[in-house]
Amino acid sequence: MKTEPGPASVPADNAAPYVRIDRVSKRFGNHAAVQDVSLDIRKGEIFCLLGASGCGKTTLLRMLAGFETPSSGHIWIDGVDVTNVPPYDRPVNMMFQSYALFPHLTVESNVAFGLKQDGLPATEIRDRVADMLAMVELKGYEKRKPHQLSGGQRQRVALARALVKRPKLLLLDEPLGALDRKLRERTQFELVSIQERLGVTFVIVTHDQEEAMTLATRIGVMCAGEILQVAAPTEVYEYPNSRFVADFIGSVNLFDGRLIDDEPDHVRIECADLKHPFYVDHGISASPEAQVSVALRPEKISLSREEPPPVDGLNPGENTATGVVTDVAYLGEVSRYLVTLDGGRRIRVSQPNLHRHAERITWDERVWLSWDASAPVVLTQ
Amino acid sequence: MNKRLSPFVLTMMCFGFAFLYVPIVLMVIYSFNASRLVTVWDSAHSPTLKWYAELLANGEILDAARLSFRVAAVNATGSTILATMAAFCLVRFGNFRGRSLFIGLTTAPMVLPEVITGLSMLLLFVAMEQTFGWPAGRGATTITIAHMTFCMAYATVVVQARLSTFDRSLEEAALDLGARPMKVFLVITLPIIAPSVVSAWLLAFILSWDDLVITSFVSGPGSTTLPQLIFSKVRLGVSPDINALATLLVLTVTVAVIGVGLGLQRRERRLELEAEAAREGLA
Numbered sequence: 180m181k182t183e184p185g186p187a188s189v190p191a192d193n194a195a196p197y198v199r200i201d202r203v204s205k206r207f208g209n210h211a212a213v214q215d216v217s218l219d220i221r222k223g224e225i226f227c228l229l230g231a232s233g234c235g236k237t238t239l240l241r242m243l244a245g246f247e248t249p250s251s252g253h254i255w256i257d258g259v260d261v262t263n264v265p266p267y268d269r270p271v272n273m274m275f276q277s278y279a280l281f282p283h284l285t286v287e288s289n290v291a292f293g294l295k296q297d298g299l300p301a302t303e304i305r306d307r308v309a310d311m312l313a314m315v316e317l318k319g320y321e322k323r324k325p326h327q328l329s330g331g332q333r334q335r336v337a338l339a340r341a342l343v344k345r346p347k348l349l350l351l352d353e354p355l356g357a358l359d360r361k362l363r364e365r366t367q368f369e370l371v372s373i374q375e376r377l378g379v380t381f382v383i384v385t386h387d388q389e390e391a392m393t394l395a396t397r398i399g400v401m402c403a404g405e406i407l408q409v410a411a412p413t414e415v416y417e418y419p420n421s422r423f424v425a426d427f428i429g430s431v432n433l434f435d436g437r438l439i440d441d442e443p444d445h446v447r448i449e450c451a452d453l454k455h456p457f458y459v460d461h462g463i464s465a466s467p468e469a470q471v472s473v474a475l476r477p478e479k480i481s482l483s484r485e486e487p488p489p490v491d492g493l494n495p496g497e498n499t500a501t502g503v504v505t506d507v508a509y510l511g512e513v514s515r516y517l518v519t520l521d522g523g524r525r526i527r528v529s530q531p532n533l534h535r536h537a538e539r540i541t542w543d544e545r546v547w548l549s550w551d552a553s554a555p556v557v558l559t560q
Numbered sequence: 561m562n563k564r565l566s567p568f569v570l571t572m573m574c575f576g577f578a579f580l581y582v583p584i585v586l587m588v589i590y591s592f593n594a595s596r597l598v599t600v601w602d603s604a605h606s607p608t609l610k611w612y613a614e615l616l617a618n619g620e621i622l623d624a625a626r627l628s629f630r631v632a633a634v635n636a637t638g639s640t641i642l643a644t645m646a647a648f649c650l651v652r653f654g655n656f657r658g659r660s661l662f663i664g665l666t667t668a669p670m671v672l673p674e675v676i677t678g679l680s681m682l683l684l685f686v687a688m689e690q691t692f693g694w695p696a697g698r699g700a701t702t703i704t705i706a707h708m709t710f711c712m713a714y715a716t717v718v719v720q721a722r723l724s725t726f727d728r729s730l731e732e733a734a735l736d737l738g739a740r741p742m743k744v745f746l747v748i749t750l751p752i753i754a755p756s757v758v759s760a761w762l763l764a765f766i767l768s769w770d771d772l773v774i775t776s777f778v779s780g781p782g783s784t785t786l787p788q789l790i791f792s793k794v795r796l797g798v799s800p801d802i803n804a805l806a807t808l809l810v811l812t813v814t815v816a817v818i819g820v821g822l823g824l825q826r827r828e829r830r831l832e833l834e835a836e837a838a839r840e841g842l843a
Binding site: 244245246265266267268271272273275276277279280281282283292293296297326340341344 | 727729730732733734735736737738739740743748751752831
């Protein structure tokens with residue numbers, strides 16, 4: 180029996196969790212910002228909390244830092260219950276969204292601040308600050324004040340300041356949010372390489388799915404104070420476990436349908452928007468005749484002017500549709516199409532631009548859409 | 561400059577400045593008058609510095625000035641400390657029960673007539689002295705306490721304005737890096753809000769320095785502040801050395817204001833230069 184592939188691609192599933200969030204809730208008055216969240220984070224991973232603003236991801240991060248106390252539940256870091264430990268006694272450092280550099284101190288003093296609180300000898304502080312500034316490529320900027328730095332430099336000072344104490348856990352609140360596009364791309368790779376070199380466990384909060392996909396080893400998708408899915412980036416994208424996750428990560432076409440043929444190795448789903456049913460090449464666990472949703476990613480659909488050849492095992496017309504191109508956006512590496520199906524439903528399709536001279540499908544053309552039997556994701560939630 | 565000032569605007573401007581400063585200029589001029597009669601210009605012997613010499617030899621005036629300075633300095637320091645604490649409560653404790661009442665109570669002395677404040681302070685001090693013997697009589701201590709009650713209100717407003725725009729993540733960052741709350745306040749919060757604390761101090765100092773009404777309620781026989789002395793001298797008839805004293809006061813204030821202004825301007829200019837240098841360094 181072939182079933183939906185599970186999270187086998189994530190290694191070390193049995194490793195003891197380094198950070199354990201156990202049934203944590205946080206209420207502000209009547210509003211529950213975080214509801215009964217349990218989460219295990221492994222040593223050395225980059226864990227990304229992804230969600231829209233107001234979903235509770237920042238509250239969860241602030242509870243890890245110690246700025247908020249959970250209303251119920253416990254947080255363990257490296258085997259120690261830190262639920263009620265104040266922020267200045269936690270082995271955790273945070274990089275703030277606004278960077279929160281001390282404006283009246285120089286770059287050097289900013290980075291040295293944490294070490295000074297620990298009462299380390301001056302020579303050691305100097306050496307460690309120098310090492311850290313060298314690592315973030317800020318040598319020669321020691322005596323500058325934060326306002327004399329560019330956005331990217333400030334971000335690196337903030338990173339150095341948070342890392343210099345060698346925390347067990349580094350929390351990053353929207354680490355790339357304040358940078359422009361070009362700088363973000365460069366910085367996110369730098370961030371990953373620094374993390375790999377130091378082996379510090381990172382927890383990142385972001386609303387930007389691209390940021391989460393590139394940085395994270397695992398992503399936790401949050402909505403309304405709850406964690407909906409925890410999985411590797413590819414998993415979250417290719418095997419979302421709910422309509423919300425499918426819709427939130429990337430763009431997707433969602434169809435409501437009814438299970439009409441439920442076999443161990445394939446299912447058929449009838450859908451009001453399509454003339455022919457979906458054929459999906461793996462079994463699902465759902466009651467017969469169940470109402471389900473089908474998610475189809477735009478890039479998994481092919482467009483052609485001619486009818487696609489029949490596929491073995493599929494009834495004629497299954498996994499195809501016909502329609503008229505309503506809109507085209509040429510983006511360089513891909514083109515995005517909006518196709519109005521014969522039934523009136525509009526769906527999104529994206530096609531890679533593989534050939535320079537190809538005559539591209541354009542407005543008002545009649546097209547055939549087709550997709551592989553492995554492409555549709557059946558969602559029961 | 562293609563935008564010329566119209567004659568009307570120019571006239572109004574001159575009139576306005578004349579209105580503000582002609583009396584002071586006149587007073588300064590008359591402080592060099594040799595005549596004993598304040599209103600008569602003795603052109604034969606003027607200008608002269610004899611009133612200034614007399615002033616510096618007058619122990620009474622110097623004592624009053626010293627007392628005023630001491631009261632103002634102690635008051636400014638005390639009320640700035642209290643004001644910073646009050647401002648912290650107002651800004652940081654969120655919407656606690658009775659917050660608006662607290663704000664009202666903090667700022668009420670600003671709008672309360674000084675006569676009322678002075679009278680109530682006097683009654684309090686008398687009652688306290690009768691009950692537990694402190695403060696014994698009225699003098700520098702009672703003046704300072706009375707001044708603090710109303711100066712604190714002004715100082716609170718100044719510090720509160722700065723604190724309400726303070727980025728709290730700076731404090732959180734310091735906590736996160738291992739500093740305890742008291743340390744965070746001393747090494748992060750206070751240095752950053754320092755300019756507003758200094759302005760609050762200066763404001764409290766000036767308010768105390770020239771207060772007359774409240775002072776006259778709570779001062780005792782041995783303690784006369786400078787404004788009290790001037791006022792009592794004027795009541796007995798304006799003597800020319802008062803002009804000299806007033807001129808010195810105006811001079812002091814002018815120098816202080818210009819000094820602070822220049823300091824701020826220099827600071828701004830320096831920040832600008834630094835920012836410019838940083839930009840060039842990047843390019």
